[in-house]
Amino acid sequence: MKRKLIAAIGVAVMVAGVAACGSDDKGSGKAAAPKEITVWLTVDAQKNWPELVKQADDAFTAKHKGVKIRHEYYEWTAKNQKLDAVLATKKVPDVVEMGNTETLGYLVKGAFAPVDKSKFENSGDWLDALEGSVTYNGKTYGVPYYAGARVGTWRKDVAKAAGVTKAPTTWAELTDALDKIQKKNGDKFSAWYQPSRDWYTALAFVKDAGGDVAKEDGGKWTATLSDPKSIEGLKTWKSVLDTYFHGDKNKDESDRYIVYGQGKSALIYGASWEGGAAADPKTDKTGKLKDNLETFALPGPNGDLLPNFIGGSDLVIPAKSAAQDLAADWINGFTDSAAQKVLISKGNLPNAKSLLAPLKDDPATAASARANENTWFVPTAPGWLQVEKKQILQNMLNDIAVGKASIEDATKAADEQINAVINAG
Structure with missing residues (x-):
């Protein structure tokens, strides 16, 4: 969907922002390893599936000893104004939740870093509407988080x-x-x-x-x-x-x-x-x-x-983040199959087609799955x-x-x- 847009309007190839460098480690010229990542999510996660946030945090900290995770939560109506302000500085969050209708405008401006799609579970089977929202000029700039049915x-x-x-x-x-x-x-x-x-x-x-x-x-x-x-x-x-x-x-x-x-x-x-x-x-x-x-x-x-x-959320990494690898690892733990099970249990639709199919046979999720038989997008x-x-x-x-x-x-x-x-x- 987004690819068609880019082809149609002939948008020039964007100039990606350069990731900010960490300070030299005692003058050695080697950037110091980040000791903290900052994750911005909307209040939906804070109010409705905090156990998933903890699940992802626990998996991350077990793998990355000593690295702290700082969470900030925003209402949808306030998030982008705050994001626009910080993207103009060097101190940016490392992970940001974006609505799938919001992402394109930022991709055109080079605000987010590309990611290696192969490193994320179920990436070969992402829902088309979500994958399209993180795809620009043939590259992937984020990870689908969940889809929403009404x-x-x-x-x-x-x-x-x-x-x-x-x-x-x-x-x-x-x-x-x-x-x-x-x-x-x-x-x-x-x-x-x-x-x-x-x-x-x-x-x-x-x-x-x-x-x-x-x-x-x-x-x-x-x-x-x-x-x-x-x-x-x-x-x-x-x-x-x-x-x-x-x-x-x-x-x-x-x-x-x-x-x-x-x-x-x-x-x-x-x-x-x-x-x-x-x-x-x-x-x-x-x-x-x-x-x-x-x-x-x-x-x-x-x-x-x-x-x-067809609503939903993506997780992206600002191009100026100095902890892009760590950010990607946290995102993987927050969007893998185990994470999707939590999101499904809360009434959301998963980010992958293979996980969506069985929902039509479950009375608890059949309405959501069926609602997406007739869909539209902005x-x-x-x-x-x-x-x-x-x-x-x-x-x-x-x-x-x-x-x-x-x-x-x-x-x-x-x-x-x-x-x-x-x-x-």
Whole structure:
């Protein structure tokens, strides 16, 4: 996917950053061996699979005696701003978690060091969408960490109380069930808790209707949110919010699992780990979620599954890192088959096709695996990272949700903003 982009737009070969040298060891001219590595991860790892972090740390320190590991955790919304600042200095982290939609913009600028793909377990079988996100000009610049499916998660007890006894398989069944749940619980309850700024879901409706964010023609990308089919999808999305979401329409999805744990909603559509996180005793304020949650691949309005965004994370090594070999070794222990088993147990999808196949036969993971039968990804444009950084989509959706702008006016304005940055490398 990324290779096609590079071929299409003819981006010049990047000049890779030179790794910073360590200080001479007592004037011998030999660089001193690093005594510490710094690993940046998002708070997902800190909150939801800390045992995997410890597992990787223990394997690393057993092999590299005396080398310390310093972890820093960031919210997705703050990470890149911090990363941009430190990449301009000589003191950079040695491992950084990147969302797979974020990576290309940094690769174009030479921010990350190439890695030897053969040194990482399952590298011959990585998921295409993740491998493409770390591939640039025929070289590999990172390691896929995990993939994410988006699934419907609802409370069976709430559904049953409203007369619904099985998970929906069609859009008509879904809306009928939500109508019954909404009527049963009143207008202070959200039959579907759907934060307006969650652009992954909104764009799933756009894709379902045959629309898109942007299209490429002759190497140039042009925004298409104001096209009729895109508007059709956004009208369906808006009707979902107006009918079933009775909460703060200025919200994003970052704390969705926490809000869900408060017991004032029946359904969420989000990352497959969110239901489990909501059911954690620290989050579940109802005491009922653990035994009452059910996940399913969400049906879409046009007769297929709602198109599922292929999200996920990569692990990269900044080009200025003075501990690149150590960083690669830590990454290997954090992404190998044993690590993938932990991630699967938390509701994520693994980074390799061979590990994905068996999940469709396991009731605990079947919904996530099936959801990826109908998928989409963001435009592989050189300026896509700027679209995300400027939160153009989130702001457009927020304006629509709260009635600040009509769908037609909001999409036209968003298209103009996207066109200003999407082709800039």
